[in-house]
Amino acid sequence: MRKIIHIDMDAFFASVEQHDNPGLRGLPIAVGGDSPRSVVCTASYEARRFGVRSAMPMSRARRLCRDLVVVPVRFARYKEVSAQVHEIFREYTDLIEPLSIDEAFLDVTVNRAGITLARDVAIEIKRKIFERTGLTASAGVSYCKFLAKIASDYRKPDGLCTVHPSVALDFIAQLPVEDFWGVGPKTAERMHSLGIHTGADLRSKSLHWMLAHFGKTGRIYHDFARGIDDRPVVASRVRKSVGCEETYEYDIADRRLLDIELRSLAQDLETRLERASFEGMTLTLKIKYADFTISSRSHTLDHPVEHDASAILAEAIPLLDVSLAQRSEPIRLMGLSVSNPMGLTRGDHSSYPRVFDPDTAPYI
Ligand code: TTP
Ligand code: MG
Numbered sequence: 001m002r003k004i005i006h007i008d009m010d011a012f013f014a015s016v017e018q019h020d021n022p023g024l025r026g027l028p029i030a031v032g033g034d035s036p037r038s039v040v041c042t043a044s045y046e047a048r049r050f051g052v053r054s055a056m057p058m059s060r061a062r063r064l065c066r067d068l069v070v071v072p073v074r075f076a077r078y079k080e081v082s083a084q085v086h087e088i089f090r091e092y093t094d095l096i097e098p099l100s101i102d103e104a105f106l107d108v109t110v111n112r113a114g115i116t117l118a119r120d121v122a123i124e125i126k127r128k129i130f131e132r133t134g135l136t137a138s139a140g141v142s143y144c145k146f147l148a149k150i151a152s153d154y155r156k157p158d159g160l161c162t163v164h165p166s167v168a169l170d171f172i173a174q175l176p177v178e179d180f181w182g183v184g185p186k187t188a189e190r191m192h193s194l195g196i197h198t199g200a201d202l203r204s205k206s207l208h209w210m211l212a213h214f215g216k217t218g219r220i221y222h223d224f225a226r227g228i229d230d231r232p233v234v235a236s237r238v239r240k241s242v243g244c245e246e247t248y249e250y251d252i253a254d255r256r257l258l259d260i261e262l263r264s265l266a267q268d269l270e271t272r273l274e275r276a277s278f279e280g281m282t283l284t285l286k287i288k289y290a291d292f293t294i295s296s297r298s299h300t301l302d303h304p305v306e307h308d309a310s311a312i313l314a315e316a317i318p319l320l321d322v323s324l325a326q327r328s329e330p331i332r333l334m335g336l337s338v339s340n341p342m343g344l345t346r347g348d349h350s351s352y353p354r355v356f357d358p359d360t361a362p363y364i
Helices: 012-020 058-064 075-090 118-133 145-154 165-173 185-193 199-203 207-214 217-225 255-276 309-326
Strands: 004-009 029-032 040-043 069-071 096-100 103-107 137-142 160-163 241-252 280-289 294-300 331-341
Touching (some): 004 075, 004 118, 012 075, 029 058, 075 096, 075 118, 103 145, 118 137, 145 165, 160 165, 185 207, 241 255, 255 309, 255 331, 280 309
Antiparallel strands (some): 004 103, 096 103, 241 331, 280 294, 280 331
């Protein structure tokens, strides 16, 4: 049996801000920009009590919580803390699969410390994270990835939850379908309309039925409902950017043609961002001139670049303006990319029915 830990930092950006600036502790804060188009990156637990959530427009967050303190994003600092946390992971295993800046899977079946119970590894990791960064993390422990991930969310913040194989089916039975990996709002709605609300409902359907209603992914839901998830923890790095570029048949000098090419790049980028489910805050325009010299210009937003060609184009045009103002020579290649990855979006899990008690369940 494998032993997998999923670690996820609590209210990550907000906790870093409250840690670095004690004046913010205990206050409802939202990290993000404060312009009309800004959205909340994350909110402190104090602000969440008012309903403030990630990805919500800042203006709405302010209406929900009159005393909200808006704190600007300091991405470099969060990356630094993330690196510190990864150092700690590496003290136990090299089998680390980061999912975003603040979460990762660890396969600790075999671990450097020779610790038998994965739960004990998780306890040590949580302790070290707190000692070295002053922040809390939540950990989920199980024999597969999808259960470890759900478990880390089960007792947030500062949570620890083990899902032992012997209780996995009971644990899964009570989960709302929204919590299953790959079930987004649309799929959840479809499931509800078919009378499927929980893991137990999902398990009552045959593979044949699932395939008929959900296509190929039906098999994944079918397996998850039965506690089957053999995906390995793949030591990999977080994807850092998504982009596309185009070398033109002829060097282009005409601004109208460049705008057309830029639009087509924006469309291509939209597709790639969507396919990779990639959220990043920085848009970069790369230009290679006829003489092969390269210039690139970036703009960092206070929200992830939208997966929308028009929105991308609106951000890219000023970059082209500046580039051409500096050097208006025929262009051989243009590229657009998004970098500065963000946390993965996911639902709000505050509504768990607490029928499963992680404290009395068996450990792995
Ligand atoms: P999450 O782990 O999803 O959220 P969190 O750490 O703030 O809170 P929780 O305790 O529920 O885990 O995301 C990690 C960071 O990624 C988060 O602090 C900010 C960033 N982020 C965004 O910028 N936009 C988003 O929509 C989300 C979900 C996260
Ligand atoms: Mg987190």
